[in-house]
Amino acid sequence: MLRRRGRTVIASPNIWHWPELYEVENRAQDVDGAIFAALREITPWSGRVVVDVGCGSGYHLPVFAEAASSVIGVEPHPPLVSLAQQRVKHLSHVSVLEGRADKLPLASNSVDVVHARTAYFFGRGCEPGINEALRVLRSNGILVIVDLDATAHPYGQWMREDLPHYNPGAVEAFFAEQGFSLRRVDTTWRFNTRQDLNEVIGIEFSPRVALRAERETVGLSLSVRYRIHTIQKTLVHPHRAGVDQR
Numbered sequence: 001m002l003r004r005r006g007r008t009v010i011a012s013p014n015i016w017h018w019p020e021l022y023e024v025e026n027r028a029q030d031v032d033g034a035i036f037a038a039l040r041e042i043t044p045w046s047g048r049v050v051v052d053v054g055c056g057s058g059y060h061l062p063v064f065a066e067a068a069s070s071v072i073g074v075e076p077h078p079p080l081v082s083l084a085q086q087r088v089k090h091l092s093h094v095s096v097l098e099g100r101a102d103k104l105p106l107a108s109n110s111v112d113v114v115h116a117r118t119a120y121f122f123g124r125g126c127e128p129g130i131n132e133a134l135r136v137l138r139s140n141g142i143l144v145i146v147d148l149d150a151t152a153h154p155y156g157q158w159m160r161e162d163l164p165h166y167n168p169g170a171v172e173a174f175f176a177e178q179g180f181s182l183r184r185v186d187t188t189w190r191f192n193t194r195q196d197l198n199e200v201i202g203i204e205f206s207p208r209v210a211l212r213a214e215r216e217t218v219g220l221s222l223s224v225r226y227r228i229h230t231i232q233k234t235l236v237h238p239h240r241a242g243v244d245q246r
């Protein structure tokens with residue numbers, strides 16, 4: 001995935017250019033549900049208002065909708081807004097809005113959980129989005145950021161080979177400085193066919209690294225580690241107010 005800093009909308013070629021393949025990828029990702037199990041432990045959302053920032057085609061919205069009182073997906077890329085709206089049109093308590101992490105189309109103090117998965121919150125530069133999440137969260141609300149952990153497993157090595165300037169340690173230090181807690185989650189990605197696996201690898205990596213990844217992968221599964229960064233509104237507000245004034 002390409003991540004360009006200093007821009008309010010971050011290019012996401014994988015899902016922007018190949019939404020059908022990204023659907024295959026989402027179905028293969030974390031087949032045992034380890035991330036959602038961890039999220040439920042961190043912050044149960046039964047009867048609560050959940051926002052999924054950078055929701056893409058809305059793949060995760062129905063999962064939150066099973067228990068939440070309402071769910072709002074926010075996504076800047078208009079074709080994905082349409083796909084997400086289509087996905088949840090039968091769910092009356094779910095809506096999808098066009099918008100960005102740094103300018104959420106939501107009232108202050110109106111949300112219990114802000115979730116983002118592999119979207120916008122990639123380290124330094126995402127401070128405006130953190131401030132926006134804290135604005136829309138109610139007191140005691142929580143911001144939960146799920147991202148790939150490039151320190152682990154072959155998948156992490158392939159990521160670092162494609163992004164030589166990406167420093168996972170610096171990203172973790174950034175979130176720690178901002179007051180976030182960290183939890184790591186190991187997942188299994190499992191594909192139905194080798195063709196699906198190869199095609200998904202092809203939208204995630206450069207041709208050279210994709211070739212290496214194909215060679216180094218046996219069978220239909222990949223081990224992929226994630227980081228979950230969390231921060232609760234009340235615990236952070238005074239500190240962040242100080243940060244904002246710098």
Ligand SMILES: C[S@@+](CC[C@H](N)C(=O)[O-])C[C@H]1O[C@@H](n2cnc3c(N)ncnc32)[C@H](O)[C@@H]1O
Pocket residue numbers: 001008009010011012014015026053054055056057058059060074075076077080099100101102116117118119120
């Ligand atoms: C890799 S996709 C992940 C989509 C979704 N979270 C999922 O797990 O299926 C990253 C998403 O972040 C969105 N995005 C890019 N810039 C953004 C911003 N400034 N605010 C919110 N979302 C953004 C992209 O349009 C894309 O849909």
